[in-house]
Amino acid sequence: MSTPSASASAAPQGAHPPLLELQGIRLAFKAVRAVEDVSFKVRRHEICAVIGPNGAGKSSILNIVSGVYRPDAGSVAFDGERRSHMLPRQTAQQGIARTFQNIAVFKGMSVLENLLTGTTLRFESSWLEQLLWLGRAKGAERREREHAERVLEFLELQPYRDAPVGRLAYGLQKRVELGRALAAAPQLLLLDEPMAGMNASEKQSMSEAILDVNRQLGTTIVLIEHDMRVVMDISDHVVVLDHGRVVGDGTPDEVRQNPDVLRAYLGSRRQAAQTQSQSAASDITDPPDASAILAASAPAASAASAAPAPSPASIAAST
């Protein structure tokens, strides 16, 4: 990737309040503590990556921000408004859009139709008008189709416009999901492992798309990602979670050299084996579903295998 390190992004400092602020978030599933006192801020127009070993609580954070999970304690402030819990629909209305770890596209619909569903909150006609196909329905439909076609173009999905999404390759499905989120014209975009399961060229396309979204549309992005190279390359801000706690928070360079982060990822050689089996046991972000475990551990394997052996200095050199 030849894009310059993103720490020199255009995010203005200080003057504006953060777009997103988590304070003291805590969440437990029965006996398992998923998230334990997590607080961090996300500035407008920045790309913030949330990283950490499996089971660190990353997806839970995303789910809390998008209203799918309700935290046991703590609050989330979005665009100045603080609340402890919002319903998913309300978060969408506020301008938060997201993608999912196990793709959540609508497989029975075409690519264009999927993108169109992203516009649902803006749609200005009632069901009756649509059933009778009155003028107002036609106008709204035309407007939103035009918007969806622009997203289609932006993400270079035109060849697949009318293809049923269920038939498309995995990487394309992920891009469609991104498109659907974009169609909502969100202020904040939450991406849950957007590169999972992709090969190198697909990752390149997706990274470029994410950067384009941030640079050209100004959308603030929070993403969960395991591929360290991608993270270091495109993020302005990195938050590191481990066992539900924040162990690192800063620019990619700062985080790279943080001893706590290194310990979380590398451990001593004795601890590395222990930590791996521990995080597999407390793997509460992944269901007891073999296929999901297999899918999730593949990128994690690449991160884990990239991490233990090299020293911090060589990680810095390889990016």
Added chain:
Amino acid sequence: MLYSEAGQLSTDYLHGARRFRLRQERLEVLAVLVIAFVAVPAFADDYWLTAILIPFSILALAGLGLNLLTGFAGQLSVGSAGFMAVGAYTAYNVLLRLPGVPLLLAFALGGVAAAIAGVLAGLPSLRIKGFYLVVTTLAAQFFIEWVFTRFRWFSNDNASGLVSVPRLVVLGRDASSPLGRYLLTLSVVVALTALALNIPKSELGRRWMAVRDMDTAAAVIGIPVLRTKLLAFAISSFYCGVAGALWGFTYLGTFDPRAWELSRSFQILFIIIIGGMGSIMGSFLGSAFMLLVPIAMSHAGSALLGGSVDQGAIENYKKILFGLLIVAFLIREPGGLARLLRRARDRARIWPLRSW
């Protein structure tokens, strides 16, 4: 080329989304309508009208209704016959007790009553998903059957439980002849189908399909899931209600609660499975199939075995055949006859070139 699309490009976003975008498709639809409204009345005999075409249209309409709910919105229902009953009995009682109400309005009111019943039946659907909806819709079906059997008021306190519909008069003209009934049925079905065709390309249809494909994701992007599901129940039941009114008025003429039993709900479900779930055309194909196959079977039977075949045996083989077809379609072609037809059409589009 048998089927050339050359030069037929859309320059307007909306135009590109039309169901019958190609000139060929529009001509086909026109041809079908001309045949249905002009040729059939000219040439068909009463048997064809009353025993085949009328029930075909009505069952297609009911299938269309169920398809909206189950095929588009993904809410499985085995209560369609119950909603048909609500439509029929409501129309009957409106005409009986409110003088001067036009026939078509009575049908519409039947649809509205059925829509209300549908919404009530659909209320549990927020917490109850997928297969469990069979339980709630089955409950609705049984409850409705019980209401119309138990409360004789609906049947005008008739001792036998049978009701006879009044003479059909539409817009001042008598419509009680086979031809009249046929045209009345056809008009209603065509009109409602035309409206239904607006659904797949509209936000309404997309919301239904989103809820069908993954309702948690639909909720997260802002679709109001419960409202969407209830709307599906309402509109679908409206269609079934009108179909029920038609069934009672233009086909049966005389009916009792047994016309709306669970077996009819299954029949309609089979129509959409065989015809193609999520396909409006499929409802028509399935209905044609459902009606024509038994006839074909008894003709084939008497041709093979000579003389007339035992009706009971036909019923049996029909059961086995339909069961086999259901399983076969579910395994091989879940898109039903509609998908098969579409594939054939796609091949025709590029003929004489071969498949992709």
Added chain:
Amino acid sequence: MNFFLETLIGGLLAGVLYSMVAIGFVLIYKASGVFNFAQGSLLLFAALTFVSLTERGFSFWVAFLLTLATMAVVAVLIERFLLRPLVARSPITLFMATLGLSYIIEGVAQALWGADVHGLDLGIDDVPFPIGPISVSRFDLIAAATAGLLVVGLALFAGRSRLGLSLRAVADDPLAALSLGVRLPKIWRWVWTLAGLVGLIAGLFWGSRSGVQFSLSLVVLKAMPVLVIGGFDSIAGALVGGLIVGASEKLAEVYIGEIVGGGIENWFPYALAIASLMVRPAGLFGERAIERV
């Protein structure tokens, strides 16, 4: 008071028959994840096979074993031609397939044996058996005892035998079970045969009560509320659910039926089931499925 107790106990015992049918559903649901709408037809088929064998002079146990063998053959056919092709499909698709299956089985049964009602005599008389101040039917008591034995037998089988263990593994996580070497087709064949056995036993009792006729296949419609209330994947749930449905149905018929007019047995258990679904979606003993995002 006595009347109430008699009605209640009569209802409970009628519920036992429901439980017996429901257990067959639970077995299949646990192993294949599908609500087998065809279970009622299988029950009918088993009962008809048995009856036609005994009518031809075979003794009870010979007929029983031959019927069991037939049900095993049917299970193999179902596994091969229905379950295997539909292995990755949604529960709704599977349900609709079993709907089609029920039509096939009923059509075949009717083609083979006609539509007449057959009497079935198990040698158990439906005579009153006094317990204290209350009188219960001897038939009902024996049915209850049989159901109890069934439940105990199945529990032992599931807990102790190797096949039972495999079954539990498959019910819990089919993918993991596969990775351990459990052969799904074999499990499915065994389970459907077992369900056939349970269906046969239930069919014998039902048939003895009301004659072996086509409405027998409609027991599936009675089993559904039982499963909803008790939990689709629990045998204990099937038992308790059956008792609840049986008792409440009888009581409602007697006490509420007075006010509203008869015939509410068809929908009343369903109303209960809906209420149960709203309060406890997984049923009394069922497991909550967590939906993953």
